[in-house]
Amino acid sequence: MSGEDRIHDPASAWEIWRHESDEACSRLRGEAGDAADLLKVLLAEATGLLEKDAAALLALRSGRAANGEPVSQLLAGLAAMGLDGLIMDERSAAQLPPPYRAERIGFLPGILSEPFCAHRLEVRKAVPLEIEVPARALLWEKLQQRIEEQGDEFLSVSISGPAGAGKSHLIGALATWLVSRGKEVARVSCLPTDVPGTFAAWRSLLGKFGGDRLAETIAAAGAALTLDETLVKNLVRFLSGPVHADTDDIGLSPLQYKDILPEFIAGVLARLLAGRDCAAIIDDIQWMDEGSHGVTEALRHSGTPLLLVLGRRGQPAPDDIVLGPMSGEEHRKLLGELSGNAEITDALNNEILRISGGLPLVSREVYSMLSQRRRLIAMGGTLDLAPAGATADPLHETPLIGRFRDLSPRLRSLLGACAIWREPFTKEQAETTAKACVPGIEFETCWESPLLGEFIVATPGAPGRFSFYHDLLREAALSLMADRDRAAGHGAALEWMTARPIRDLSPAEAAFHARESGRDEVAVELFDRAARAALGRFALREAREAARAALDLDRANEHTGDPVAIALRARLYQIEGEAAFHWGMVEDAVGLLERAMVLYRVSPQAGVFPIKASMLLRHLWLFATGKPWADANVSPVREGAARTALMLAEIAYFQNDQKRSADCCVTALDLASKNGESAMLASLCAAIACPLSGRRPRWLADRYRNIARRMIARVGDRTEQTYIEHVGCLVDLDKTRWPEAAERAAGNVAYWRSHGHGRRVEEAATHAFFVDYFRGDLGRASEWAQVLQESAYKRTDRQSRTWAAMMGSLHSLACLGTKEAEAHCRKVPVHGGDAITQSSIHVMRAMCAWRSGNPWQAMDCLRDAEELAGQHPPVSSTQFLLADAAVLLGEMRSWGPPELEADPMFGGLVDRFMKRATAFAKSFSLGAAILHCARGLHGTGVGKDFPAAAIAARRLGADLFEARALCYQALKSPASARLQDGLTLLEKCGASAEVAFFQQLSSRHDRFP
Known part of the structure; x- marks a missing residue:
């Protein structure tokens, strides 16, 4: 039939x-x-x-x-x-x-x-009492032991090995064993062509575990996090709806793909698995996108009692269970399983082991090939290798190809045509490529051949779709095709794909078929589209690979004068550079972005960003009128160039190159202003308002911030408006406008949290923390520190975690004690985050070391902090610890061991950090209280500096710093002040540990060891 x-x-x-x-x-x-x-x-x-x-x-x-x-x-x-x-x-x-x-x-x-x-x-043996042990008995025991030690916690087990090493077979046996123990098991695989690739494996798992109640659970998780209603609807559509290549209609921003989805998916899984004994298996994670790896980390931090089994092809990770070539005895057991014979002779075992290299998949194919060629003899339960006949072909060195050579030419051609498709294919797709590769082929007759089932299987969980039993078989079938037939097959696949509805088209997969069929121009266009779509959903590897593929194909246009071709290459370099930056490849990113700027014809050569007179004129016009130049015209090329310049400004800022950062930012502002009034231009004005170097006065920052606010009110972008308020909070903080800064920070935290932007939540919470810390409201500051902890430690971003550790350590040092502060510092690696963040936490480590009685260790930490900070001027409130290190050195000079002051390194550190404190005082109002305290502790004007520090802090409402100045004055000049006045104010702030510290100092007659 x-x-x-x-x-x-x-x-x-x-x-x-x-x-x-x-x-x-x-x-x-x-x-x-x-x-x-x-x-x-x-x-x-x-x-x-x-x-x-x-x-x-x-x-x-x-x-x-x-x-x-x-x-x-x-x-x-x-x-x-x-x-x-x-x-x-x-x-x-x-x-x-x-x-x-x-x-x-x-x-x-x-x-x-x-x-x-x-x-x-x-059915009757649904839960077998015994599970047949796979051929790899030792690895099987190791795997079982690791799983049995799980308990009620999250456990991730990774199995890795080369293609054909038996990874999937071992995972299949593991799934059977887990079901026999009463676990609920869901298994999915990653594909190189997942459409869209972002979070595809996790979406499949959510569907398997959630079933009909998945959408309801997602909505409940969003409501519990008080997320915006529109965002919750978009999350429900993305995580429970059908998979389409075009995700523009999902409504998620790149920041949301990066910031909220890993944590949110982990939270939904935790809800679905509550009270259930479950295991999830994800195979071929070498194709997994960056965001999906973030889900694994979020699950690890959440402690969800889930067993997660990962299969990886290629380079193993440090804790992987690695599948190498099989040993002789393991291989003998495999042949016994395949043949059903109790004994396998050494001759047969050694011969197949030699050909296959110990890879089980290849051994299976060699065994099948020998069976078909009647080279096996079974006698009395023993399987042996028969001698080759005079006309018998020798065994192929490539047995997978040998298996295909034993087939008829028409079946071999059909399998090659099926191998054109890298993803599971339908019968219609197989027929399309088969007729293109072999015109006149009797497709129905070949498709119904029983031999086809030895290579192609029905894809589990994908009704009506088929795939090769293993990707190595697909590659072998493809390698036997003539170049002309292969190109014809890829061309037919491209036409079949482009005839589908646009939302079902995978640009990356269509581009692959276009390239393989020789249609380079079409491939470049499709790869460009794929790169932009991938970057839009923060699939960095996919974006970079697509951009690189397009650039490689577009070599012919590298030196052309066609402006369209030049703009295309510039955009591809921009996409690849942006993906490289977010992936942590900063040097690569700079080179790629600079090449884009040259192609955009903004820079005469890579690395050069001149400030021209015409740029300054347009800049002054914007500054004076608050509006862009009158003859501005929208251009996607200028917008791309502006974004590239802004990215370079951000990189330069983190590299401590303030002049280059300012030049790039002015260049970006000029390019954006040519495009007319827009959310991006307003955002750039806000970015300029954020002081990138110490040379800009605060009134200038206020002016740009106000321009941005008025402009965004006309444009009407709510997200950008919140970003501008976010920058305004930093300006208010730097100008020591505590109430305004506190109000903006609290509003920004609520908005960014409801819209799933974790990084922005952390930045706003950091500003809010500093406001309350400086004001001496340490109870409120602890709440912001907790917000940082909850957000940062669920994510894998090093900089976020470092900031959270620093805020937590600051609060603990003042309220709880040294041990608690040190515990926060230990939560992050010694090297992590940008230079300023990392140098600041080194200062925190120095404070903890000093208060623990280790002044020499404190000096080492301060030296590391100074080296990291480099020439970066301490002009922002978020960098106050670099200035406050001068106060710490003053404590060490006043109450540390006498030999400390004699150390040459100590004197050098004092000089450098006093310069930082002086620069900070010129830029930030609270810096005066810090600088006066440092001068008093270092013995330069004890009589007047502490009172001046207290007055400066009192004028700003900085109770914590006023209390500290009063305590220092009482300890250094007992006749001029009472220690209890400072301690009382510290108690009012809630700084119990600070009270204990100053009491300890006062109890020493000479120096604090």
Whole structure:
């Protein structure tokens, strides 16, 4: 019966087929009626057949309406009638819920007209008492031991090895073992062509674990986090809706892909798995995107009691269970499993082991090839290698290719045509490429060949789709095709894809087929589109690879004068550079972005960003009027150039090159102003308002901030408006406008949190923390520190975690004590984050070391802080610790061991940090209180500096710093002040640990050791 006949037959959701003695197949029929009644009729007829002939072979497959009928109905009927051992196709086996299971028994071609890998259903033995140990017994024991030690915590187990090493086979045995222990197991695989690749594996797992209640759970998780309603709707669509290549309609921004999705997916999984004993298996994670790796880290931090098994091809990670080549005994056991023979001779075992290199997949194929060529002899339960005949071909050094050479030319051609598709394909797709590669091929006849089932299987969980049993087989089939036929097949695949609806088109996969078919211009356009889409959802590897592929194909236009071609290459360099920067490859990013600026014709050469007179004129016009130049015209090229310049400004800022950062920022502002009034221009004005160097006075920052606010009010972008308020908070903080800064920071935290922008939440919470810390409201500051902890430690970003550790350590040092402060510092690596962040936390480590009685260790930490800070001027409130280090050195000089002051390194550190404190005081109002305290402690004007520090702090409302100045004055000049005044103010701030510290200093007659 043909495939078309079966489709048009009225059928139940489940079909039972009988394999006749003449190799034909017939379907058991029941009278039309209710689906449940029809199922009973079919099962009864199957039972009767088995009673008449116990050796009858029955096959079960899911029909076209399988989703409309519960699997449990079928399984309950089978269990009641004792129909154990029924043969199932791979698609049906994939739908079995626990505790039912199916055992994979290999290829049984001819049972059905379409190829499939057969599974034997086990109903009565749904949970076997014993699991057959895989050939790799030692690794199996190691894997079991690691899992048995899990307990009620999250556990990630990674299995890695080269292609064909048996990774999937071992994972399959593990899945069976886990089900036998009562675990609920969900298994998915990553593909190099996932559309879209971002979070594809996790979306599949959410669907398997969530089922019909997934959307409801996602909405509940969003409501619990008080997320914006529109964002929650977008998350429901993205995580529970159908997968499309075009995700522009999802409504998620690149920041949201990066900031919220890893943590949010982990939170949804935690809700779904509550009270369930579950294991998730993700195979081929070498194709996993960056965001998906972030989900793994978020799950690890959340402590969700989930067993996560990962399969990786290629370079192993440090804690991986690594599958190398099989040993001789492991290989002998594998051959025993394949053949069913108790004994395998050394000659046969050694020969197949030599050819396969110990890779199980290759060994299976060699064994199959030897069987077909009648090179195996089985006698008395022993399998041996028969001598080769005089005309026998020698064994191929590439056995996978040898397997295909044994097929007929038309089957070999059909398999090669199927191999054109890198992802699971339909019968229609196979027919399209087959007829393009081999015009006149009898496709229906070849497709129904039983031999096809030895290479192609039905893809589990993807009805109507097929794939090669292993990717190495696909590559071998493709390698046997002639270049002309292969190009024709890729061309047909491209035409088939571009004929689909635009939202279903994968630009990256279409570009691959265009390139392989020789259509380079089309490929460049599609790779460019794929790169932009990937960067839009923060799939950095995918974006960079697509941009690089387009640039490699576009070599012919490298020196052309065509402005369209030049703009395209500039955009590709820009995309690759931006992806490299976010991936941490800063030097690569700078080179790529500079090349883009040259192609955009903004810079005469890489690394040069001149400030021209015309740029300054437009800049002054914007400054004076608050509006861009009158003849501005929108241009996507200028917008791309402006974004590139802004990215270079950001990189220069983190590299401590303030002049270059300012030049790039002015260049970006000029380019954006040529495009007219826009959210980007307003955002740039706000960025300029954020002081990038100490040379800009605060009134100038205020002017740019106000321009940005008025402009964004006209443009109407709510997100950019909040960003401008975020920058305004920093300006208010630097100008010591505490109430304004506190109000802006609290509003920004609420907005960014509701919209899922974790990094922005942390930045706003940092500003809010400093406001309350400086004002001496340490109780409120602790709440902001907690916000930072909750946000940063669920993410993998080093800089965020370093900031959170610094805020937590600052609060703990003042309120709880040294040990608690040190614990926060230990949460981050010694090197992490940008230079200023890392140098600041080195100052925190120095404070902890000093208060723990280790002044020499404190000096080492301060030296590291100074080296990291370099020439970066301490002009921002977020850098006050670099200035406050001068006060710490003053404490060490006043109460440390006498030999400390004699150390040359100590004197050098004092000089450098006093210069920083002086520069900070000129730029930031609170700096005066810090500088006066430092001068008093270092013995230069004890009588007047401490009172001046207290007055400066009191004028600003900085109670914590006023209390500190009063305490220093009482300790250094007891006759002029009372220590209790300072301690009382510290207690009012909630700084209990500071009170204890100053009491300890006062109890020493000489110096604090």
